[in-house]
Amino acid sequence: MYVRGLELVDFRSYQRVVVELGPGPCVLVGPNGVGKTNLVEAMAYVATLESHRVATDAPLVRFGTPRAVVRCAVVHDERELLIELSIEPGKANKARLGRSAVTRTRDILGALRLVLFAPEDLTLIRGDPSERRRYLDELLVARQPRFAGVRSDYDRVLKQRNALLRSAYLARKTGGTRGGDLSTLNVWDVHLAEHGARLVRARLDLVDALAPHVAKAYAAVSASRSDARIAYSSSYTQSENLEEALLAALAESRLQEIERGVTLVGPHRDELTLTLGAMPAKGYASHGESWSYALALRLAAYDLLRDDGVEPVLILDDVFAELDAGRRERLAELVGGASQVIVTCAVEDDVPSTLRGMRFEVGGGEVRRV
The missing domain is CATH 1.20.1050.90 (RecF/RecN/SMC, N-terminal domain)
Structure with a gap:
């Protein structure tokens, strides 16, 4: 299983952003505070319907806008499924699977398996x-x-x-x-x-x-x-x-x-x-x-x-900067064979070379593959 594409509309700091990902290692590089964690938080929200950073949905919606939308294209067994979430603080969130509305938002759980x-x-x-x-x-x-x-x-x-x-x-x-x-x-x-x-x-x-x-x-x-x-x-x-x-x-x-x-x-x-x-x-x-x-x-x-x-997507958010060299290498060895591992970092050199696959620069409200 891997996330093929992610689109955010009025989610956190992003007015709109589209990211095309792929299997294997994907490294998101950028200074602190430019929105790297916002991207992986959105994917984790699709998987769990909860944020690992805040207890309520209100901070997930860009200030001054009524709702945030997260679209996530997931590939499993060579089949792609589009998951869409509309996050509306104070109201019931809405969700779609494969462009069809679901009765309850929690019906999307299991469509994306992810460990963050x-x-x-x-x-x-x-x-x-x-x-x-x-x-x-x-x-x-x-x-x-x-x-x-x-x-x-x-x-x-x-x-x-x-x-x-x-x-x-x-x-x-x-x-x-x-x-x-x-x-x-x-x-x-x-x-x-x-x-x-x-x-x-x-x-x-x-x-x-x-x-x-x-x-x-x-x-x-x-x-x-x-x-x-x-x-x-x-x-x-x-x-x-x-x-x-x-x-x-x-x-x-x-x-x-x-x-x-x-x-x-x-x-x-x-x-x-x-x-x-x-x-x-x-x-x-x-x-x-x-x-x-x-x-x-x-x-x-x-x-x-x-x-x-079902092999889940693995996300390592700003992890390697906190580890010594030995732990970095051992962790990279453990996760290098994952179907998709998404890594965020401020300094690319902190990430072991075995995990430097697709590379994206994050900043200014944009995500650019390099």
């Missing part, structure tokens, strides 16, 4: 658990797009349950004698356990499949003897019946939740633990080890998707 590594990925190691949960869920959806619906159902139930708990909490704080109406809380517990169990079961299976790839990728990138291990951490996953275990955990935490006005148990609170040797990676890994671990997580995702039978 960017400087922001250091938060996978150093950041909050939410970053690692997001990593798992994005990979889960990339492998099985139907889980986008499971995530959506869980988030909807969680929002309703939190609203109920919050109302009860505020009623108590303002002197209400009954502390708010919690008569429907048991119903929301059942829904949360149902959708949550499906999500957690899928995450557990994913971590089992991913773990050996992470260990292998870390060893290859870092040339270290320390083992990189991942594990799913939760208070209720020891039981074979996850739905019953989650219901029991909700019942046990009921009083605390009422006192705090928020749901304290469920997959939205779980953790992907990362260890390096005998120590947790967060707080103990050096800068170089953290970069290697973050790279290993992305490369493991790439290998897992490739094992599923």
Whole structure:
């Protein structure tokens, strides 16, 4: 699979730009701040319907314009498919596949498989658990797009349950004698356990499949003897019946939740633990080890998707400038055979020669092949 063409209209800094890409290495060169990351962010958005840089869609639309449009031509098994997205903040986004409108935007998920590594990925190691949960869920959806619906159902139930708990909490704080109406809380517990169990079961299976790839990728990138291990951490996953275990955990935490006005148990609170040797990676890994671990997580995702039978597009956004010479060469050796690897850089000499294929200069709102 590879991206053959990309067109952006009013996306980020671009009024309009068209880029014709090809298989193999593609290097986007230009000073910092000229829009290289905007290009790869647009491709990643087509693949995930999320930005790795911002939490909302508004910053994706060029200032003063009502919408942004991203068109991406993807080639797989010698067949080309055009994916089109219209991003309209405050409204429902619209999408087309092969020039036909789709009922739901998430129906385009799976049309482009893509793995992006960017400087922001250091938060996978150093950041909050939410970053690692997001990593798992994005990979889960990339492998099985139907889980986008499971995530959506869980988030909807969680929002309703939190609203109920919050109302009860505020009623108590303002002197209400009954502390708010919690008569429907048991119903929301059942829904949360149902959708949550499906999500957690899928995450557990994913971590089992991913773990050996992470260990292998870390060893290859870092040339270290320390083992990189991942594990799913939760208070209720020891039981074979996850739905019953989650219901029991909700019942046990009921009083605390009422006192705090928020749901304290469920997959939205779980953790992907990362260890390096005998120590947790967060707080103990050096800068170089953290970069290697973050790279290993992305490369493991790439290998897992490739094992599923569709080789994804691999993007390395401003990565090589942060790596020493040894890690640069080892990374280039690992990804050199990818069907398409897109590299962004400010200095072309930072990119190993084995990855210098098609070259594009980015600047002044334009992308020019050289």
